[in-house]
Amino acid sequence: MSARANFDNNLKELKEMLLEMAHKSEQAMKESMVALLNQDMDKAKKVIDGDNEIDDMEDAINNKALLLIARESPVATDLRKISVALKVSSEVERLADIAVNIAKSTLQIGNEEYFKDIIDIPKMMGMALEMVSESITAYYSEDIEIAKKCAEKDDAVDNMFGDLIQELLSYIPKNPNATNQIIQLSFVCRFIERIADHSTNIAENVVYLVTGKRINLNE
């Protein structure tokens, strides 16, 4: 048995806590999109209310990570595992905040009928959620190739964001009564674009975790 079996178990627990938090955040993002599309106010409120639990999970991860630093004096890969857990938990917490922001936009739009069918936003969300899933898988399996594959999709999300914003804003002159929902939907596009950015950040942290080198996967 390793001389540091207890430490290894704690590192494993830290990772599992983070994976659970990531799972909750992913769920929150999916729910927020369903709430937006179905104009389901109850679901949107649930997403907002559920954020506290995710915040608490981040606190627990941070506390455990700091305790491990204090008690185990980690170096090299061990230290990277803990510092990356801290960074990734922060990114995942931001993902949950984005779910809350989308839910708040849903509440802002309310039951006002959409001026057109919402088709591209869920498509963009699908791409962003795929990136989230890949970045978390890359973190779980410590796989650089999956991390890189995830980051490669960021440009496509960025392009889609640019196109959608232009399209949405172009609707305002002909649909002045829908200005509020168009602005809110533009915000949602922006939020989704940020989901892709956070996923890319997680992917970069995976590369650092594995190689010890910091690289910018967005270039």
Added chain:
Amino acid sequence: MSAPTLTRQVFDIRDLNLWYGDHHALKNINFPINKKEVTAIIGPSGCGKSTFIKTLNLMINMVPSVKMTGEINFNGQNILGEKMDLVELRKHVGMVFQKGNPFPQSIYDNVAYGPRVHGIKKKKHLDELVIKSLMDVALWEEVKDRLTAPALGLSGGQQQRLCIARALATKPDVLLMDEPTSALDPISTLKIEELILELKEKYTIVIVTHNMQQASRVSNKTAFFLMGELIELDSTSTIFSNPNDSRTEGYITGRFG
């Protein structure tokens, strides 16, 4: 000794092999040591780190069955290559051991011992050296009123700093430290570590330590030895953040050794 070279290296060890009888204790060691840097040597017990440090002032010659090949170039001169004046060598390469080992003499006489061996007799000159050395190790304020008191009456941490002062009194280029804080409490350890950081402004320091945090706190370079081999020598930040060799990683993270 020959005049100091212009290079940054104070020691340049090449293809050093050492045997204790049939036991091959150091294997093909190539190890440059830079001036005014702290080089930490880490590795599990029996890896050869203390043997290595004792080759640098040839204290290893006191072991009867030792045989060495290769070169230990000190300021450009191979100390293995010709008949070496050991007293002169050790004037330039001082050593501090695991446990403070003051002579059973006064505080003053302990520090003045080295300079006296090297022929300094004038009291004024000796006084200056003793004061300066004690100041260098931040011990002066604690002992200035009892210089004639027995050195063995000092605390463990003070005794170790006194031994460092004794080594500094001969104005060495290099200070070798073999686990200098392993017998000290955390506060005395921190005092010695602070001292090391100050001393590196003037001296080259080579320190053997089992304390990974100590190596990471005080040294510029870290060398990892394993079973007589130098596995990895790199900047301390690299060794402790992203070592190249998996054996180094295994050792510093406490997973073997």
